[in-house]
Amino acid sequence: MKNYDVIIIGGGINGLTTACYLQKSGLSVGVFEARGQCGAHCDTIELGRPGFLFNTHATWLVPAMSPPMADLELEKFNLELLGTDVLFAMPHADGTNTVQALDPGITMASVARHSEKDAALLGRIMEFGMMHMQEALEINGQMQYSRPTMALAERIAKLNDGLCKHLGLPIDGDDVMRMTGFELLELVYESEKVRLVPGTLGEYTGQWPLNRRVAPTVLGLCGMNPMAVHTAKGGSHALNHALVRCFVKHGGDIWTTCPVSKILVENGRAVGIKLSEDALMPGEEIRAKNIVSNLTLTPTFTKLLGEEVIGPDWMRRIKYFNYDDPQLLGMYYAMKDAPVFKSAEYDPAIQRCWVGYFGPDSIDDVRNAQAQVMSGIMPTQTMGGWFNPTLADPSQAPDGYHVVSTWITVPPAPRRWGNKTLNGWGSWREGFGEALADTMDDLYEKMAPGFKDLIIERHINTPMDQENSNPSAVRGNMIGGSAIPEQAGENRPLPGVCVNGASRSFVPNLYLSNSIHPFGATHLASGYIAACEIAEDLGIRNQSWWISQPFEWFMGNLGNIPVNQGVADKWKV
Secondary structure (H helix, E strand, C coil): CCEEEEEEEEECCHHHHHCCCCCCCCCCCCECCCCCCCCCCEEEEECCHHHHEEEECCCCCCCCCCCCHHHHCCCCCCCCCECCCCCEEEEEEEEEEEEEEECCEEEEHHHHHCCCHHHHHHHHHHHHHCCCHHHHHHHHHHHHHHHCCCHHHHHHHHHHHHHHHHHHHCCHHHHHHHHHHHHHHHHHCCCCCEEEEEEHHHHHCCCCCCCCHHHHHHHHHHHCCCCEEEECCCCCCHHHHHHHHHHHHCCCCEECHHHHHHHEEEEEEEEEEEEEECCCCCCCCEEEEEEEEEEHHHHHHCCCHHHHHHHHHHHHHHCCCCCCCEEEEEEEEEEECCCCCCHHHCHHHHEEEEEECCCCCCHHHHHHHHHHCCCCCEECCCCEECHHHHCCCCHHCCCCEEEEEEEEEECCCCCCEEECCCHHHHHHHHCHHHHHHHHHHHHHHHHHCCCCHHEEEEEEEEEHHHHHCCCCCCCHHCCCCCCCHHHHHCCCCCCCCCCCCCEEEEECCCEEECCCCCCCCCCCCHHHHHHHHHHHHHCCCCCCCCCCCCCCHHHHHCCCCEHHHHHHHHHCC
């Protein structure tokens, strides 16, 4: 068995991103993956009837904002992004809706129907954005694709200070840095139907508006700008396939069915890995100059290193790393046709949208639900997100059919639901997921009458299912550990775990590409940051092809990404 310059433990999309950059830079890189294929949490599979493809975790994809899109030439490796011209939609119980679109005029008109005052304020946000577009893009790029610093925080506060003054808000940039997202929303917009758009989009990002320090993100969402949100032709796994093709094209090695049991440490430095006894090569030891763990924090340090390496204090601290919010219960439907929202009579643009949210009537509803979930209580008011990816990519279902998925934010170990006492984590073995899914079916039927009649079959995916599929996703956590304030930004994953950067661990030669800033997602930021820091340490960062900036590909291709390929002709403009 040969040795490598770099070994990547785990073939998830961020680990693969790191692997691609380093292999393309001329290093020898080996990826060791426990499963039979790479890309855990970016799966597209047939759960039942042939031809119906379900994205069982990552569903909306955001690599369009990332440097890897251009640096790694992911289009060349068959990643074809697709979307709809309406980016996000909220149907309301009274038969109205609110939409956010690629065309700012459509967004503005939707907001104006609820509040002329809010539309005027949105116009001022857009005006400020145009005046400061370059600065905003640079800041947002650094927020995602570089280590968090106080200098960047000051820059964010300064930009937000200018925006608050431009809008006439009674707060400054420093106030925004300290606020919750909900506090901010109440100051910015007057209409609950308008507030709910940025308020629920925050839940999509994994950064709950209930938390402090999230207000800068929510303020950015208040601008309702075009977003880099897409599906991919053939489903989310196409992103994984593109990364694998890129890596192999440049000479990288992928070893599947090769779970790692131990990171080898000599003289305090990581020097290699040992495969488990049930691996393809049982007990094999492989050496490398640098090791990258794409497992999440707790299994990396408590299982692959252990107390004998990290000591009892670190063992305890890492043991209590929080994975509990957010978690999702996913529902997946094979459909005879695309659902039609009753609010299409109010504004048919909603039928050209593949991503949305429904259930709450106010941000208080969302705030209360999030507070309950964080307390281990399942809210009795059903709310959550919905996807209809076949409106963007009809290839994800047989001709004439559709797939739909929905999700509900849940406590991973629910203790109560209304007056019913639950059995915590064990509730998922006792049918709780099916009962919750029924409430989502009822909500969808309320918003889109006839929805239930269109269902051919339904499948669910609980947090327990997610953990069983990918044990590194403790409690089924979808982003490598909760992005709560004490585990976000400069604190991520925990203060002291990473030193002199965002990915360099306190164990020399061991880097992390999971659980680090910003968090695991299809923006590929964690993998990109790890690649940058390793390349800097090895003196190979200066590559002629490694030059793309965040959002550069998206801004250059905004008008070229196909939209509405699965939308019925009657709904097209």
